[in-house]
Amino acid sequence: MSKWLANAIEQASSKQDWFQPLRAQAIQSLAEITWPTRKTEAWKYTSLRAVERFKQEAEIKKLRDSVTTIDEFDAIELVFENGHCQFQQIGDLPKGLTIVKLNEASSEMQSFALQKFSSVKPKRHLFGLINDALVPDLVYIKVADQAVIDKPIRITSLLSEQAQVHTRVFVELGQQAKACIVEHYKGELECLNTGFIEYSLANESCLEHYRFALQSGKAVSIGGSHFELAECADLNSTVVGFGSDLSRLDIDVIHSGERAFAKLNAFYLLDNKETFDLHTTIEHAVPNGTTEENVRIIAGDKAKAVFNGRIHIHRDAQKTLAELNNRNLLMSHDAEINTKPELEIYADDVRCAHGATVAEIDKKAMYYLQSRGVPKEQAQVMLNFGFINELIDEMPNQALAQWLRPQMKKRFAAMKVK
């Protein structure tokens, strides 16, 4: 067993609280786990050395980061400071929205939450178990039946240097409820954090979701967003990634009610020696579900990108429509993109398509831009950036799109082309 894991288990074993039943299960699973190596399929291209090397400071350093201001973006702000939820900043909540710290909630609510979310996050995620075992605060966000929350809810995780931090949120959307949730991870500091959020979408509810996985530099950032969709639920999710020493994200969508719709757009832009590893798993357990997944990756310099996109259509999930499209752009000979679409289809009446391509510059588009006077190098930048800008254009929240676009442009412009 890795020293880091042994240490984590030891830390977890001393915790005594309402979450203990789940922690105990997690600890037991962790004790039996084989620490992943490059031979472990789920970690084939991403080394966990950065985790093993990570030295946690006994004393947490002062927090120097703060919530990012975004023009024309007015949100309900939920802030985690080194894993601890700061409630004083939330303010008055609109009708139909409840946000509670589960540690301080009634035992009925605690056991309800445990029960409700027991199946949303799959048990196979190593760091999901770590999070179960070590997370200090659990926050529960509930949007009441039929409630429409106009203001986006942003969850920001602020981290101190050398801190090891675990954050966890449960989100429940009642029937026909509507909400927008933005998960924001950022900063270049060396730290280790796991951030897991589980979403339960009731019948005909509608969630607009963003996960900005923008930690870079020396950060070790591991996490997941997991969704369970009931009948006719509608999920529109956008994942944006920068890379760091180690960034790993698992997205799981379970269609457990019929006629649910999931749209998942993900794009990541990696430079230097950054790593970003995205695993998505879409489970179609029932008939008539729809999934549209679009993943685009640009990797420059010596960056390494990993994408594993699994779509599993169960035997009873007839009339499923599932599409997975993955396009990749390598900006340098030393950059690496490992992509694996994985379709497992057990139903016979489904429409399911996938494609993964390594994109090259479209020569016709290049000539067209040049013929209008745009210099070749600039045309190249425009076209390459256009490749991910398409997905920024599709973001429903304009303020977020306008905030993100220049950042992505800047990152892209600074990329080393070799």
Next chain:
Amino acid sequence: MSNKEALLTIADLHASVEEKNILQGLDLEIKPGEVHAIMGPNGAGKSTMGYVLSGRDGYEVQKGTAVLDGVDILELEPEERAHAGLFLAFQYPVEIPGVSNLEFLKAAVDAQRNARGEEAISASDFLKEAKAACKQVNLPVSFLKRGVNEGFSGGEKKRNEIMQMLLLKPKLCILDETDSGLDIDALQVVAEGVNSQRAPDRSFVVVTHYQRLLDYIKPDFVHVLADGKIVKSGDASLALELEAQGYSWLQSSKEDVNA
């Protein structure tokens, strides 16, 4: 005929695509302010002429020169040819999702002004111009925000080409079958766009299969391009003659010459 210096002089131009000779000794002289129509059977080299002049990859020049405003453009990069004042309205404009029309147009105008040593235009002034150009070609202003030609209908793409021409103000515009796939209304919009730009220092080459476009854009000269060179030139009445008789009489007369 004026005594002005030619704006474009193409002399003995030979060019090939994928080792197939297409242009085989093309000669053409265009003076400032003139409108020349180029007609001819399929495969004669009409579109190739536009691509060779604008510098498309894969179009090899074997021989000959093309001098635009004193500069031999055949050695230049496509963008440098644009800076020299050349504009090609494409028969099949390219769709570029993710690059907005406005961003593209601003980049093009900025690059051209920069190359000519002119001052940059401010974003707000440019937006005003772009909106006016949209209006002139009957495109909704919202098209400026959309990806370049993305999801545009055939007619909208052609109008977008003309809009670009309005903003770039080139010296020489080549319209490559801009009338193909257009209904009468769109054809009029395109023609009005072109006519509004006719000026003593600006020339047009209108490549078309049909006389119809020439009812709206009156040419000073009509040329027939066949087998990679000009086989007959005349005034606007030649287009009517071609419309009535087709091209075969030209080809048979050529055979007579050869006989």
